[in-house]
Amino acid sequence: MNKPVLPTEMEYDDNGPLYVAQKKVYPQSVSGTFRRIKWGLMAFCLGVYYLLPFVRWNRGLGAPSQAVLIDLPNSRFYFFFIELWPQEVYYFTGLLIVAALTLFLMNSMGGRIWCGYLCPQTVWTDLFYAVERLIEGDRRERMRKDAARGTLKLERFAEITLKHSIWLMIAWWTGGAWVLYFNDAPTLVKQLVTFQAPMLAYIWIGILTATTYVLAGFLREQVCVYMCPWPRIQAALTDEWALNVTYKYDRGEKRTSLKKAIELRAHGETAGDCIDCYQCVAVCPTGIDIRNGPQLDCIQCGLCIDACDTVMKKIGRETRLIGYDNDINIHRRQAGKPPVYRLVRPRTIVYSAMIAAVGAVMLYAMLTRSLLDVNVLHDRNPVAVRLSDGSVRNAFTVRLLNKRGFDRVIAIDVDGPANVTVHVVGVDSVTPDRPMIILARDTTTELRVLVTAPLEENAEKSIPVKFRVTDIGLGEVASATDHFVTP
Known part of the structure; x- marks a missing residue:
C-alpha cells in the first residue's frame, strides 16, 4: 500500500508560475429561453445607457433640459423631475443601501442572477462575443482559425482587423456615453466632433475606451473569476x-x-x-x-x-x-419525495422588508422635503458688540437655499431676544423692521445679518435665537437656531 505524501515531504518548484495561465474560452452560440432573456436584457441595458443622455426634460427657462444630468460645476444632480443638492447626499446613501439589499435578495432567491444577466462586464462581454461570432464564426471555426495562427492569411488578417475595429468603436462609444451624463449631451457631442470639448472629456473617454476594450475583449471571464469580489461574498450570503x-x-x-x-x-x-x-x-x-x-x-x-x-x-x-x-x-x-421550493422564507422576507422600509423613508423624505432652507453661523470675533446706546449686537452669516426654479420674495424674522431688531447688510428692504429680499432661483444666497437687542431687557448671558424665513407668495417656512450672546 502506497504511503500518502505529506505536504512537508512534497517537492516544490520555486521557478513555477504563481497563478494558472489563462485558458482561452470559445463559447458556442446557443438558443433557448435564457439566451432570449439575456438578449432582451442586453438590449434594454445598452439602450438605456447609450440613449438616456439624449432624453429631454423641461425644467423651465434657464434650467438644464437633460433628463439625467450630473452637473458638477453647479453641484446638482438631475433625474427627470428630481433635483438633488450636495446637502441631500443622504439620498444617494439610501439608494446604495437599497441596491445592496436588492443584490442580497436576488442572491437568496436565484444565486448570481446579477452576474449572469445584468452585470456590465457580462453585458459588454456578451456583445463582444456576438461581434466575434458574426465575423469569425462559431466555436469550432474560431478554434480552427486560432490554431492556424502561424499561417496568417490576408482574409484572416482582415477578419481580425474588422473585429477589433468594431470592438474599439463599441468601447469608444461606451466611454463617450459616460461623459455625456456630465454635460448637455447634444452640445458635448458637437464639441467632441469639432475638437472643442474640454480636455478632461477626451481623457475620460480614452480611459473608459481602454478599460472596456481590455475587460470585455481580452480579460472576459478572468474579471468574473479573479477580479470581482462578489462571487466570494455571495458564497457567504447564500443558503x-x-x-x-x-x-x-x-x-x-x-x-x-x-x-x-x-x-x-x-x-x-x-x-x-x-x-x-x-x-x-x-x-x-x-x-x-x-x-x-x-x-x-x-x-x-x-x-x-x-x-x-x-x-x-x-x-x-x-x-x-x-x-x-x-x-x-x-x-x-x-428519496422519492416531490421537490419543494421556498422562495418566501425568513431571509427573503427580511431583505424585502428592509428594502421596503428604506425605500419608504426615502420616498417620504423626498415628498416632504423643503425647497427652502436656511443655515446660520454666528460670528466668532467678536462674539458680541455693545453699542453706544447700551444695546447689544450679534452678527450672523445666514445662508439661504432656494431650490425652486423661480425667484421668490422671502421675509426674515428673528425670535428670542426681547425687542430685537434685524438688519441685513447691503440689502435694501421696503420694510426695515422685517427685512424682505428676493432669492434668485436654484441658488444659494449668503447674507450678513445684524441682530440688535437692548441689554437691560436681555440680561441672560446666552439667549436662544431662531431665524425664520418665509416665502411671501407660497407661505413656505424654513428655520434655524443659534444663540444671542451678551458681553
Missing part, C-alpha cells in the same frame, strides 16, 4: 434554499452514451439521462463543467440549461436535466 444553476445528478448519473444507455436499460440496468455530449461546457462563457457541482467560476447565466434542453429534446428525454434547483430537492427526489 441551502437558494436556486442555483444545478446539474441534477439524481437524473443524470450514471453518464453514458446514448447507444450505451439504450443497451443498459434493455438489460434492466440503470443509466442516467446525461449522454456526455459536453454541450453544457461548450456554451459556458467561463468554460466550466457544471456537472462537477457548484463552482466559483459559474456566473449562473443559464446558457448551459438551454444547451442541455436542446440535446434532451433531440433524444426524446425530459428537459431541465440542468436547471435552477438546489441540493435539497435533489435529495428529496432520490
Whole structure:
C-alpha cells in the first residue's frame, strides 16, 4: 500500500508560475429561453445607457433640459423631475443601501442572477462575443482559425482587423456615453466632433475606451473569476434554499452514451439521462463543467440549461436535466419525495422588508422635503458688540437655499431676544423692521445679518435665537437656531 505524501515531504518548484495561465474560452452560440432573456436584457441595458443622455426634460427657462444630468460645476444632480443638492447626499446613501439589499435578495432567491444577466462586464462581454461570432464564426471555426495562427492569411488578417475595429468603436462609444451624463449631451457631442470639448472629456473617454476594450475583449471571464469580489461574498450570503444553476445528478448519473444507455436499460440496468455530449461546457462563457457541482467560476447565466434542453429534446428525454434547483430537492427526489421550493422564507422576507422600509423613508423624505432652507453661523470675533446706546449686537452669516426654479420674495424674522431688531447688510428692504429680499432661483444666497437687542431687557448671558424665513407668495417656512450672546 502506497504511503500518502505529506505536504512537508512534497517537492516544490520555486521557478513555477504563481497563478494558472489563462485558458482561452470559445463559447458556442446557443438558443433557448435564457439566451432570449439575456438578449432582451442586453438590449434594454445598452439602450438605456447609450440613449438616456439624449432624453429631454423641461425644467423651465434657464434650467438644464437633460433628463439625467450630473452637473458638477453647479453641484446638482438631475433625474427627470428630481433635483438633488450636495446637502441631500443622504439620498444617494439610501439608494446604495437599497441596491445592496436588492443584490442580497436576488442572491437568496436565484444565486448570481446579477452576474449572469445584468452585470456590465457580462453585458459588454456578451456583445463582444456576438461581434466575434458574426465575423469569425462559431466555436469550432474560431478554434480552427486560432490554431492556424502561424499561417496568417490576408482574409484572416482582415477578419481580425474588422473585429477589433468594431470592438474599439463599441468601447469608444461606451466611454463617450459616460461623459455625456456630465454635460448637455447634444452640445458635448458637437464639441467632441469639432475638437472643442474640454480636455478632461477626451481623457475620460480614452480611459473608459481602454478599460472596456481590455475587460470585455481580452480579460472576459478572468474579471468574473479573479477580479470581482462578489462571487466570494455571495458564497457567504447564500443558503441551502437558494436556486442555483444545478446539474441534477439524481437524473443524470450514471453518464453514458446514448447507444450505451439504450443497451443498459434493455438489460434492466440503470443509466442516467446525461449522454456526455459536453454541450453544457461548450456554451459556458467561463468554460466550466457544471456537472462537477457548484463552482466559483459559474456566473449562473443559464446558457448551459438551454444547451442541455436542446440535446434532451433531440433524444426524446425530459428537459431541465440542468436547471435552477438546489441540493435539497435533489435529495428529496432520490428519496422519492416531490421537490419543494421556498422562495418566501425568513431571509427573503427580511431583505424585502428592509428594502421596503428604506425605500419608504426615502420616498417620504423626498415628498416632504423643503425647497427652502436656511443655515446660520454666528460670528466668532467678536462674539458680541455693545453699542453706544447700551444695546447689544450679534452678527450672523445666514445662508439661504432656494431650490425652486423661480425667484421668490422671502421675509426674515428673528425670535428670542426681547425687542430685537434685524438688519441685513447691503440689502435694501421696503420694510426695515422685517427685512424682505428676493432669492434668485436654484441658488444659494449668503447674507450678513445684524441682530440688535437692548441689554437691560436681555440680561441672560446666552439667549436662544431662531431665524425664520418665509416665502411671501407660497407661505413656505424654513428655520434655524443659534444663540444671542451678551458681553
